[in-house]
Amino acid sequence: xxxxxxxxxxxxxxxxxxxxxxxxxxxxxxxxxxxxxxxxxxxxxxxxxxxxxxxxxxxxxxxxxxxxxxxxxxxxxxxxxxxxxxxxxxxxxxxxxxxxxxxxxxxxxxxxxxxxxxxxxxxxxxxxxxxxxxxxxxxxxxxxxxxxxxxxxxxxxxxxxxxxxxxxxxxxxxxxxxxxxxxxxxxxxxxxxxxxxxxxxxxxxxxxxxxxxxxxxxxxxxxxxxxxxxxxxxxxxxxxxxxxxxxxxxxxxxxxxxxxxxxxxxxxxxxxxxxxxxxxxxxxxxxxxxxxxxxxxxxxxxxxxxxxxxxxxxxxxxxxxxxxxxxxxxxxxxxxxxxxxxxxxxxxxxxxxxxxxxxxxxxxxxxxxxxxxxxxxxxxxxxxxxxxxxxxxxxxx
Numbered sequence: 001x002x003x004x005x006x007x008x009x010x011x012x013x014x015x016x017x018x019x020x021x022x023x024x025x026x027x028x029x030x031x032x033x034x035x036x037x038x039x040x041x042x043x044x045x046x047x048x049x050x051x052x053x054x055x056x057x058x059x060x061x062x063x064x065x066x067x068x069x070x071x072x073x074x075x076x077x078x079x080x081x082x083x084x085x086x087x088x089x090x091x092x093x094x095x096x097x098x099x100x101x102x103x104x105x106x107x108x109x110x111x112x113x114x115x116x117x118x119x120x121x122x123x124x125x126x127x128x129x130x131x132x133x134x135x136x137x138x139x140x141x142x143x144x145x146x147x148x149x150x151x152x153x154x155x156x157x158x159x160x161x162x163x164x165x166x167x168x169x170x171x172x173x174x175x176x177x178x179x180x181x182x183x184x185x186x187x188x189x190x191x192x193x194x195x196x197x198x199x200x201x202x203x204x205x206x207x208x209x210x211x212x213x214x215x216x217x218x219x220x221x222x223x224x225x226x227x228x229x230x231x232x233x234x235x236x237x238x239x240x241x242x243x244x245x246x247x248x249x250x251x252x253x254x255x256x257x258x259x260x261x262x263x264x265x266x267x268x269x270x271x272x273x274x275x276x277x278x279x280x281x282x283x284x285x286x287x288x289x290x291x292x293x294x295x296x297x298x299x300x301x302x303x304x305x306x307x308x309x310x311x312x313x314x315x316x317x318x319x320x321x322x323x324x325x326x327x328x329x330x331x332x333x334x335x336x337x338x339x340x341x342x343x344x345x346x347x348x349x350x351x352x353x354x355x356x357x358x359x360x361x362x363x364x365x366x367x368x369x370x371x372x373x374x375x376x377x378x379x380x381x382x383x384x385x386x387x388x389x390x391x392x393x394x395x396x397x
Contacts, residue, residue, distance in 0.1 A: 034149050035059045035077070039069040039095060040084040040111065049082070049136065056142065066090035066098070073102045079152055080145065085112040085123065085131075096127055105159070107152040109144060111136075190234050198227045248288045248374060255282040255328065258289070259317055262296045266304060275307055280318030285326045285395045291371045292395075298364040299330040299391050306389070307334035325377070325396040333388035345381055368393070 036058050040046040043064050050060040063069035066089060081099050083092035096108040110123035113134035123131045129148045132141055201224045209217050259279055307313035310333060319328040346369035372379045376396045383389035
C-alpha cells in the first residue's frame with residue numbers, strides 16, 4: 001500500500017463518516033465499541049492489527065500514512081490513535097500533535113520498534129499516553145489500550161462535570177444577583193413609608209399625649225418602637241444586599257490598629273459599661289479595610305452585648321499567623337449559645353436569644369460571614385450556654 005492508498009477499515013466503520021452510536025461527553029463509554037485509528041506504513045502489519053483488535057471488540061480504521069489519517073480524523077471521531085513512531089513524511093509524534101489539533105480529547109499511543117528510552121520519553125512529551133514495542137504481543141497491547149481508554153473516559157467525564165459546574169455556577173450567580181437586587185429594592189422602597197409612619201406616631205405622642213389615656217400612649221409607644229426596629233432591620237438588609245455588589249479593595253491592614261479604633265468607637269457610645277478587654281497579638285493581614293472594620297465591629301459589639309449581664313465580663317481579641325494566612329478570634333464569657341444550632345448561626349435573621357434579653361436584627365453575623373467568605377476565608381464558632389462564645393475567622397495570605 002502506498003502512502004496515498006485509501007485507509008483500510010473494518011466493515012462496521014466507514015472512514016470519513018461519523019459513527020451513529022458515537023457517545024457524547026458524560027455518557028457511559030462501556031455502552032459503545034471504542035474506535036481506534038491505526039496508522040503504520042507497514043501495510044501488512046497495520047491490517048493485521050486492525051483485524052486482531054476488531055476480533056477483540058474494537059472498531060478499527062487503518063491508514064498507511066499520516067496525511068490520509070488526518071483526513072479521516074477530520075470526518076469522524078475516534079477514541080484512540082495508535083501511530084507508528086517512524087514513518088516517511090510525518091513521524092508518529094508529529095502526527096499525534098496534528099491529530100490533537102483536530103480533536104484535543106484524542107488519546108494517543110506510539111508504536112516503536114526501537115525500544116529506546118529516548119523514543120519513549122519523546123513520545124510522552126508529545127502527548128502520548130503510552131507506547132508499545134514492536135514486534136507486538138497481544139498480551140501487552142490489550143492492557144495498554146484498556147488503560148488509555150479508561151483515561152479518555154475519565155477525561156470526558158471531567159470535561160462534562162466541569163461544564164455542568166460552570167453552568168450551575170452561572171445560574172447561581174444570576175439568581176444571587178437577582179436576589180440581592182430584589183432585597184435592595186424592597187428594602188429601599190420600604191424605608192419611605194416607615195419614615196412617614198414613624199413621623200406621625202411621634203407627632204401623636206408629642207402633641208396629644210396629655211389628652212390620651214395611658215393605655216393608648218403605651219400602645220403608640222410600642223408601635224413606634226416596632227417601627228424603629230423595622231427600620232434597623234431594613235438598614236441591615238441593605239448593608240447585607242450591598243456586600244455582593246461592593247468590589248473588594250485589598251491592601252495591607254494593620255489589624256491591631258483596626259481593633260483599637262473599633263473598640264474606642266464602641267466604648268464611646270457606652271461610657272457606663274465596665275468590661276475587662278484584652279487585646280493580644282494581631283498580625284497584619286491583606287483585605288478590604290472598610291469591610292474588615294465591619295467584621296471586627298460586629299463581633300466586638302456582639303461580645304459587649306452578650307456580656308452585658310455578666311459579673312466580671314471579659315472579652316479577649318487575638319490572632320496568629322499561619323502558612324496560608326492569618327486567624328483571628330473574639331472571645332467572651334457572656335450568654336453563649338447551644339452548639340447544636342451552630343449551623344444556623346450565620347443565617348440572616350437567626351436569633352438564639354429573645355429580643356427582650358438582647359436587642360439586634362439577627363443579621364450582624366450573616367454580614368460577617370459574607371465578608372469573610374468574599375475574602376476567600378472561613379469563619380466558625382465555639383460556645384456553651386452561659387459560658388461565652390469564641391468566634392474565629394481565617395483570612396488567606
